[in-house]
Amino acid sequence: MAKFQSNVLAAGLCVLGSALCAPAHAGTVMDEIRERGQVVCLVNSNSPGFSVPDSNGVYQGFNPQFCRMAAAAIFGDAGKADIRGIGFSDSMKTIVSGEADMASRSITATGTRDADPGMAFVVTTFFDGQGFMVPKSxxxxxxxxxxxxxxxxxxxxxxxxxxxxWFSDRGMDYKIENIADKTARLQAFFGGKCDVLSSDLTALASDRLLAEKPDDFMLLPDIISNEPLAIVTRPDHQLEGAIFWAFQVMLWAEELNITSSNVDAIVADLGNQPKAVQRLLGRDAAMGEMAAKLGLNENWAVEVIRQVGNYDEVFQNTIGTASPMAIDRAVTPNRLSSKGGLHYPYPIR
Ligand SMILES: N[C@@H](CCC(=O)N[C@@H](CS)C(=O)NCC(=O)O)C(=O)O
Known part of the structure; x- marks a missing residue:
């Protein structure tokens, strides 16, 4: 009640254009997250490999793992991610309105979206491109x-x-069926209302698995755009830092051959490890300073690796060659930079 009254008072004073026109919540987004005890993270509600609820209603797949990464870094507990399925364009609106803290799904980082003061594009988790899916018939x-x-x-x-x-550059005619609801869009395509479905290649490969007979459909070889699919957050220095650097930890862990299975043994023998490993898994020096300044769990890097894994573990377990999505990471730009890809781990010092 007291909070409501002070908000009303602040709103009243706002008409005077004074410096009292601060947002109703005085603290930062990270203060809110810490008070709530959970980070609210938006994902696609049905995208095989990328995010699908399991039989208990818990989201599994590539994208929810980055929600868990954030929770592991902030709270030391990947379980403190409140992961919610939502439609694509609603996810950006929900971030801008402050009803969710982050989105981990197929949102392309573009100039105009990033220029929106209500959204921060923090880090690209998947370098994709747009393609086409057609019925083989x-x-x-x-x-x-x-x-x-x-x-x-x-x-x-x-x-x-x-x-x-693309069509205009080639002087080709086309008609568009612009359908927001994913189920309706897929029904329209699988039912023959559209000749072709266009989207990010990953989304198409995932959508193909939702067809009654996936083998009746194929992806064309053309890639017509760059689609850096990025984590979007509410703008906040600490939250953006937490997510950007937790993702760097996952890349470094892969680079240094540290996995969710061997991280504890490596920590137990830290004194004998190469300097880069000591720096990544130690609690003092850079990791401690970052924890203090970003408001993270004191053991944040180890918790991210132990509870979520390195980038390759997440990729292979969800969308890699052994999964139904069967994406061969080695032929995508999603390799580490040391293997010719675009994932370039930033120095943690
Ligand atoms: N990357 C595109 C969106 C591509 C897209 O429309 N994806 C949809 C339709 S196939 C999807 O289901 N994506 C999976 C997701 O939202 O997680 C953008 O940012 O505008």
Missing amino acids: LGITAASGLGGATVCAEEGSTTLSNVAD
Whole structure:
């Protein structure tokens, strides 16, 4: 009640244009998260490999693991991620309104989105590109054969503008079916209302698995855009830092061959480890300073690796070659930079 009254008072004073026009919550986003005891994280509600609820309703897959990464870094407990499934364009609105702290899904970092003061694009977890999926019965093997096609795509997505540019640059006609609801969009495509579904290649590969007969559909080889799929947060110095650096820890762990299975043994023998390993897993020096300044759990790096794993473990366990998604990481830009990819671990010093 006292808080409500002081908000009303502040709102009243606001008309005077004074410096009292501060947001209702005086603390930072991280203060709110710590008070709540959970980080609220948005994912796709049905994207095989990327995020699907298990039989207990708990989200599993590539993207929820980065929600858990944030919780492990902040609280030392990956279980303190409140992971919620939501539609694509609603996820950005929900971040801007402050009803969720972060989104880990197929949101492309673009200039105009990043310029929005209500969203911070923190780190790219998957380097993707836009493609096309067609029924094999269409007999098309390349996008150049799509003249006059009806294209199903997601409302509010980069997909729409990329399709517009691509068809227009080639002087090709097309019609768009712009459908926000994922189930309705897939029904329209699988039911033949659209000739082609366009989206990020990963989303297409995942959507294909939702068809009654996935083998009736194929991805065309064309890649028409760059889609850096990034974690989006409410703007906040500490939250952005926590997520960016926790992700760097996952990359470093992979680079240094540290996994969720061997991290405890390595910590137990830390004095005999290479300096880079000592720095990553030690609680003092850089890791301690970062924990203090970013408000993280004192053992944050070890907890991220122990509870979530390194980047490769997450990739292989969810979307890698042994999974139904069967993505060969080695042929994507999602390799470490030391192997020719775009994931370049930043120095933690
Ligand atoms: N990356 C595109 C969105 C691509 C897209 O529309 N993806 C949808 C439609 S296939 C999807 O289901 N993505 C999976 C997700 O949202 O996690 C953007 O940021 O605009």
